[in-house]
Amino acid sequence: MTGSLSVNKFYSVTFTPLAGYCISFTSLQYDVRRSSTGVRNWALRSNADGYIANITCSVAPTQTNCSIVGTNIMFWNFDATSTTTDQKGCSFIFSGAAFTNFFTARTLHFYAWNAEANTGTFSIDSVRLNGTATICTSGIASLTHDLNAGFKFYPNPSEDGVVYIEPKTNNALKIEVLNILGSVMATENKENSSGEKIKLDLNTLSTGTYFIRITDGTKTSCEKFFISK
Numbered sequence: 001m002t003g004s005l006s007v008n009k010f011y012s013v014t015f016t017p018l019a020g021y022c023i024s025f026t027s028l029q030y031d032v033r034r035s036s037t038g039v040r041n042w043a044l045r046s047n048a049d050g051y052i053a054n055i056t057c058s059v060a061p062t063q064t065n066c067s068i069v070g071t072n073i074m075f076w077n078f079d080a081t082s083t084t085t086d087q088k089g090c091s092f093i094f095s096g097a098a099f100t101n102f103f104t105a106r107t108l109h110f111y112a113w114n115a116e117a118n119t120g121t122f123s124i125d126s127v128r129l130n131g132t133a134t135i136c137t138s139g140i141a142s143l144t145h146d147l148n149a150g151f152k153f154y155p156n157p158s159e160d161g162v163v164y165i166e167p168k169t170n171n172a173l174k175i176e177v178l179n180i181l182g183s184v185m186a187t188e189n190k191e192n193s194s195g196e197k198i199k200l201d202l203n204t205l206s207t208g209t210y211f212i213r214i215t216d217g218t219k220t221s222c223e224k225f226f227i228s229k
Contacts, residue, residue, distance in 0.1 A: 003114040005043060010109040022101040025094040025131040030124050031086035037117035040076045047107040048098035056093040063089030086125060143211055145222040151214055157226035161203035174215040177202060
């Protein structure tokens with residue numbers, strides 16, 4: 001394993017905050033797989049420092065098939081590991097001002113090297129980016145929610161103030177409706193054990209812009225919607 005990272009060979013993904021939002025990253029979890037002659041090493045860098053330093057690596061205690069070598073470089077350990085099974089428990093950890101409350105795009109480059117043959121394959125899958133998004137528009141109180149705590153709702157805009165919500169889970173939910181100043185205009189607690197859509201009747205609210213904030217356990221999600229009577 002004498003090869004080294006090539007700055008010209010990478011997988012790339014860019015995350016761009018919507019206008020009025022700032023984003024904070026905490027970690028990126030993923031599964032990894034290689035063929036019997038695939039790459040042995042991989043690392044992650046970002047445009048925050050011009051792709052100079054490897055981002056901190058982490059391996060869960062139960063994972064023994066992958067390890068960290070050198071300065072935040074991942075290494076595939078065992079030849080005997082099945083090539084048809086994803087290895088789990090790996091993650092990259094984000095810290096510092098570059099990944100906290102940023103407004104501009106962050107691009108991540110995944111580098112992989114030390115393949116044992118030109119025909120070797122390697123993949124990263126089931127990626128989960130953890131962090132928060134905060135509405136930071138001037139005049140609106142800060143509303144922060146988890147990047148992975150989403151929900152579906154419709155119609156948007158609503159012409160009669162009626163909104164239907166489809167949460168991701170069947171847990172007990174706290175649902176709040178806020179105006180653009182961050183004031184809570186309506187609150188409901190729902191036992192969503194059946195997993196069915198939830199109806200909100202907000203016909204008493206005036207025409208305008210609002211936010212639906214849902215708290216599911218420790219995760220909070222917030223989405224903008226409009227009432228246009």
